Amino acid sequence: MYSSDCGGNYDIRFIYSELHNSTNSTSTVIKRSEKVSFLNSNYNDLYPSFYGKDFYYHDEWGIDASKIEKIIYCSDREGKFNIYEVNIPSDSTLINTLKSNQNFESFKLKINSQSDDKCPFVNGKLLVFSSNRSGGFGGFDLYYSIFL
Numbered sequence: 001m002y003s004s005d006c007g008g009n010y011d012i013r014f015i016y017s018e019l020h021n022s023t024n025s026t027s028t029v030i031k032r033s034e035k036v037s038f039l040n041s042n043y044n045d046l047y048p049s050f051y052g053k054d055f056y057y058h059d060e061w062g063i064d065a066s067k068i069e070k071i072i073y074c075s076d077r078e079g080k081f082n083i084y085e086v087n088i089p090s091d092s093t094l095i096n097t098l099k100s101n102q103n104f105e106s107f108k109l110k111i112n113s114q115s116d117d118k119c120p121f122v123n124g125k126l127l128v129f130s131s132n133r134s135g136g137f138g139g140f141d142l143y144y145s146i147f148l
Contacts, residue, residue: 010044043077074118081116
């Protein structure tokens with residue numbers, strides 16, 4: 001997943017691949033980039049990250065997409081950047097959810113401030129984000145929060 005401003009404002013997109021097996025060979029087909037319709041608005045939608053209580057980016061087993069429960073991203077749809085989350089249905093795969101034209105509801109995280117909060121990244125229960133909120137060292141500073 002990534003963000004692109006090709007349409008004038010930033011939209012969240014994704015690329016995926018499919019494995020094709022035949023009797024003599026196996027090949028990987030990389031699919032075209034697609035918009036994630038339920039994450040995008042008429043504003044800037046950026047920095048998607050995944051969250052799941054047992055999902056970690058770096059462990060000895062690699063990434064297990066079945067443990068992804070939410071997508072976390074930021075958007076300025078309310079005039080400033082806030083961090084939002086969307087639940088991924090438990091009865092769907094990640095790719096099928098991303099391709100879906102359903103309208104999944106986004107929820108603002110409670111850590112948002114009156115300033116711009118953006119660039120969320122989650123690893124396990126640790127959320128790291130940037131913000132230009134007061135009390136920092138100027139500009140955007142890094143903050144973290146731990147999911148309980």
